[in-house]
Amino acid sequence: MKIIACIKQVPDSEAKVKTEGGQVSWGDAPLVINPFDEYAVEGALQQKEASGGTVTALCVGGESAKDALKHALAMGADDAVLVSDAALNDIDTVGAARVLAAAINKIGGADMVIFGRQTLDNGAGLTPAQTARIIGWPMLGLAGQIKVDAGSVSVERVLEEGRQTVSAKMPVVLSVVQSIGEPRYPSFMGIRKASKATIPVWSLADINTAAPAPVITRTELTTPPAQEKEVEMITGESAADIADKLADKILAEKVL
């Protein structure tokens, strides 16, 4: 089975993100593989273990994103591809989906393309379904469990209201959530292999596509007003005494 895992590189959660000259800046905070996409790689590796085949990690991003791809290789992916092009600077989510679809075609298609649920940075949560729509494959979103049987894939979607079972014939696009299982740690062997890997970099010309014109553009970037958060510690003689004071405070906030 041929499996592609789509991953993005994002600033770490701990990063202090600010605006600088109208642009986003995270100083020298580390860039990491988008945490949700570690689950995508994990899901892909599980499917490979169950059915055999290969896992290719795919990323659209800058040169630095090679590190995120190396993380996927260290986890156990067989190979990795970076799509990078100066013309991608202002692409939007649909644009990213078009580029991913073109790259998937260039790779030669797949039986399964697995996405994360959402990115930490832009966080639209749209790319998987848009990629599916563009390449015309079925979309099985928010999978917490994946089963493959005779060319069909059946997933349990983890929704707020419960788990919905949905199935489709391969090839399919999937997005996965945390219930798929904790991402494995890179092995020592994996890290060695990844550090030696040369990751091919494809331009838009390499994947036979033009830069998609953006429909969504950012007009302003601001830092949300800092909230005054002076904590007031509630103390007392006993639990009941503390609870009594705390209850008064909560009621005085008029939030109930």
Add this chain to the structure above:
Amino acid sequence: MKTFVYIDHFKGEVQPASWEAIGLAKNYGTAVALVFGADTDEITKAAFEYGADEVIVVDDAALTDYLAEPYASTLSALAASSSPDLILFPTTARTREMAAMSAVDLSTGVLTDVTGFEMNGDQFVATRPIYEGKLLEKTVCSGKPVMATIRGRVFPKPARESGKTGTLTKGVAKTDTLSTAHGYSAAESAVNLGDAAVIVSGGRGVSNNPSLTPPAGMDEKQAEVWRAQQGFALITDLAVLLGGAVGASRAAVDGGYITYAHQVGQTGKVVTPDLYIACGISGAIQHLVGMRNAKVIVAINKDADAPVFKQARYGVVGDLFAIVPALTEAMKKKMGK
């Protein structure tokens, strides 16, 4: 100006932000509510009462259970034939998916999780949090219709006017699909963190009550989960009293104390209730990004140095097994319940 408002529901249970979207749509002219599914009379009635000028109902057996492709195709066809300027949705797992696909069909874009919306000249400008809420961006969409999913509990909910009606139109379903829905497995108790005004959450601390003796024959792990369930029972009592929902940290979910649907944080839900009570949660950054925009945060933790206190309005250093039930009792008295 004409706005489509997609009314998202699960087996007849409407996401309240759908009504908030009708309220927003009315600022710009006509609001046309879209109701998909089977047996939707009650929803249609409510849509009129919340202010929809027109309701388009697509009542088709093929749309009984939500499925991305037919829902998206039906929406795209309706939009193509009546050219709305704007399509609004409440932000849910379903709407992100169908809006994403429809935007591809209609060659436009989707602005997700929108917390501010205005008109500038003849352009809609949406504000949305990015980088886990560390920044806000204003964005515009040059495609038509503009599509936006709004965050719940941000825009005012219109008053419901009993008996109000409007134009009822029947729409046609596009039932072509590449996937098949097979129904729902034993539904986890409906957890609707996004719409909850109050959330009481538990973390790893809920399993930490050595004085509780678990039933005989349990191994260590089973005893831990059993203890945690006693802790979550106390948290649930408080949540129910306050009309709220139960949340959890990832440590509680990973520990098997409670299901993933309850998880708040980076890899769970981002929530903005009026009141968030964190019990036995240390306050790791991945948890904080999911709840720090709550209006009032209360933290109950044994450890005076727990980072969660830095985000809290009120803090109690103490054992949640003593404080939480005492707080439930105190609130009961003061609320006259």
